[in-house]
Amino acid sequence: MAEQEFNENQINEMLERAFEEATKLYKKRGFQRRVGFGKKPALINVDLANAWTRPGNPFSCENIDDQIIPGVQRLLEACRKKNHVVVHVTTCYQVTDRENPHTDMGLWHCKIPIEVVDQKKKELWAIDSRIAPVDGEQVLIKKRASGFHGTYLAGFLRAAGVDTILVTGVTATACVRETICDGIAEGFRTIAVKECIGDRIPGAVAWNLFDIDAKFGDVETVDTCVKYLKSV
Missing domain, CATH: 1.20.5 (Single alpha-helices involved in coiled-coils or other helix-helix interfaces)
Structure with a gap:
């Protein structure tokens, strides 16, 4: 240690x-430069499901219990008091046989062990009970890194009048980063919540947040984001 x-x-x-x-x-x-906060926010929690937040899985990440979950709990409390949009994003696959040409994994299984999130095992891809969705909050299943890729997320947010997305979750190097990059490409003000983003590799979070802040969105603290959520 x-x-x-x-x-x-x-x-x-x-x-x-x-x-x-x-x-x-x-x-x-x-x-x-700064993209800033808009007038209508949504909280997007990326892959804060058991396969990523609980120990013993190849996808398990660091700093979940002591930092990420408590931070997301604060954001959820602020969102729910103001009836802001909340989307919980998770990942799972119907066909986990790598030899099956009809798999919904595409070629991603050539790089990472995504076969360990079988859709039949809901306990793996279910959102962590400590930040469990409540009635009215979306639970969105994705198949690729970005929460926007091949999903209804952008259309759902636009229909709700959202102009700002606060993104949390794992990992900084992949699904969170890709969601943020696609988010600004789709026309949303993108905010990465600093203490609520994690990874498995030392240094990965710091580097990616620095790079995101330079080019794709604003990195803001939980305190700043909670204050914003309470103000709009």
């Missing part, structure tokens, strides 16, 4: 130095 913490501290120190230099370059070239 001590060795792991030491390695993580080394990685974080190296990243901070890299961020300082990158910030100079980005600002000089006009990056790191």
Whole structure:
């Protein structure tokens, strides 16, 4: 454990130095602008289902119990008091046989072990009970990394009048990042909630949030997001 913490501290120190230099370059070239909050928000929780939030699964992520779940609970409380839109996104597959040419996994199974989220095993892809959906909140099943790819998410948000999405979940390197990138491409103001995004690999969250903040959305704290949700 001590060795792991030491390695993580080394990685974080190296990243901070890299961020300082990158910030100079980005600002000089006009990056790191602000997209800002809009008038109608939605909270998008990406893959905060048991296969990602509970231990013992290949997809299990770090900092779930002590940081991500408590942060999302605060966001949900603020959203529910104001009747803001909430979407819980999860991932599962009907055909997990890699030899079956009709699989809904596409070619993604060539890279990652997505066969471990079989649709028949609902306990795996069910949203974590600590942040369980309530009546009126959407539970959306996706097949690819982005919550927008091949789903009804964009149309649903537009019909609800949403102009701002607050994105939480896992992982920073894949599904959260892809959802944010597609979100701004679809015309939504994209906000990454800093303490509510996780991954499995040391340094992955810090690097991706820095890069997202430079090019695809604003990284904001839970406190800032809760204050915003209460104000609109």
